[in-house]
Ligand SMILES: Nc1ncnc2c1ncn2[C@@H]1O[C@H](COP(=O)(O)OP(=O)(O)OP(=O)(O)O)[C@@H](O)[C@H]1O
Ligand SMILES: O=P(O)(O)OC[C@H]1O[C@](O)(CO)[C@@H](O)[C@@H]1O
């Protein structure tokens with residue numbers, strides 16, 4: 001039987017620490033670093049400020065004192081506190097749960113009367129599953145110099161036996177923000193379907209991201225199973241997306257006016273900062289509202305998750321661009337293909353697309369610095385490839401090599417810096433370089449960004465969207481707020497929002513995956 005101790009921390013150990021910050025003197029950025037390894041650093045203490053809105057992320061604690069024999073237990077206690085997921089009862093201690101209206105039991109099956117199929121609030125998923133025996137192991141993430149094994153548990157997602165909202169009193173709203181991403185419609189669809197199964201009748205879409213809360217020309221879109229039945233068959237978002245928007249206080253005003261008490265927000269770091277700010281504002285106003293995020297980033301740059309929806313589709317779709325570049329390059333005399341793929345601050349799409357295609361000779365990502373010119377530069381290697389292979393294909397992530405481009409202070413409506421076009425730059429520099437050395441080359445440049453983003457989700461993303469969408473609804477009905485859903489070591493979890501947005505997730509240049517990519521392309525260091 002589920003004990004309903006949804007609160008913080010009844011993890012396998014330290015069950016007494018429910019929602020109270022332990023007084024400890026451990027950790028976050030203890031200052032040592034190992035060659036070739038990454039010591040876990042907690043950047044969650046950063047405070048992000050935007051348009052007067054603060055997404056406050058937990059306070060910094062002192063460094064870990066490893067001479068303290070209890071450092072590990074203290075570290076784990078602090079971890080539990082940080083990964084506690086906020087619950088309605090934090091502000092409404094008397095909120096009484098009711099039996100779930102989401103029924104899993106089929107009559108007569110299974111025969112075991114004890115079985116109910118719900119997730120116990122105390123179920124946990126292990127966040128890190130590799131025990132690195134040494135800080136010098138590839139990709140090692142160590143907490144202490146000996147790389148001691150420290151268990152880190154996070155909350156398991158899924159339907160709870162007791163719920164904190166009566167379905168007839170729920171008005172749920174869905175909002176999709178940032179850039180497009182394959183799978184948005186799949187998640188909208190699953191949320192609507194699952195809400196209806198709980199018995200919710202009032203479900204609306206907020207058009208064009210947070211803008212839909214403030215713009216008087218935009219009105220709520222009523223949603224039902226009938227409306228969303230086939231929307232996953234096309235890409236884009238039924239509700240539309242945009243960047244920028246109103247202040248958090250204006251959005252919560254509108255939510256109050258319109259009686260919205262469940263909000264499902266899909267987006268990246270920016271959107272989640274907004275969702276967390278809405279959650280905090282609702283708590284400040286003592287509103288019984290559940291705000292649940294669904295990470296949407298085609299760049300796959302949200303922390304702690306195996307991957308985000310749309311990423312697999314993007315990698316798959318990128319194959320078409322890479323293959324075209326390869327065929328063009330291969331069919332031309334001294335052909336060079338350049339493909340630019342998405343990834344503002346992380347090169348996951350470029351790295352995975354290069355690995356999947358096996359057609360890339362040079363993969364350039366923001367996390368790994370490179371020179372274009374000079375004896376070890378990309379252009380010299382291209383010359384070598386032309387001489388030895390007769391053609392070459394380069395894949396570059398959009399955020400790579402920004403140091404070669406003119407700095408700009410231009411930002412989009414959300415405050416994101418507008419990047420220079422590294423793909424065009426590489427194309428131009430390549431042409432110039434080969435002209436200067438008197439070697440004929442035929443350079444073709446492909447930027448498939450918006451073709452990729454507009455695709456419908458592939459099968460594996462379709463499944464991921466389904467699970468994430470359903471779990472978002474279960475989280476809200478379970479009484480959680482200020483959380484986001486994710487996949488972690490193949491299991492589904494809830495994270496407190498601040499922990500996943502403190503900074504963008506990046507490719508670790510010391511990881512096996514990046515090394516595999518280098519093995520596959522055969523490229524040298526360009527430094
Ligand atoms: N720090 C913040 N606090 C509150 N709201 C924010 C914050 N940053 C961004 N937003 C809002 O979140 C929405 C989306 O932000 P943004 O355009 O950065 O996309 P994103 O969620 O990061 O997704 P993408 O991966 O497509 O960039 C916008 O309406 C923006 O105003
Ligand atoms: O052109 P837009 O819509 O501002 O979006 C571009 C950005 O969106 C992303 O696809 C992330 O959503 C980035 O890779 C890219 O820089």
Ligand SMILES: [Mg+2]
Pocket residue numbers: 178268269270271416
């Ligand atoms: Mg963003």
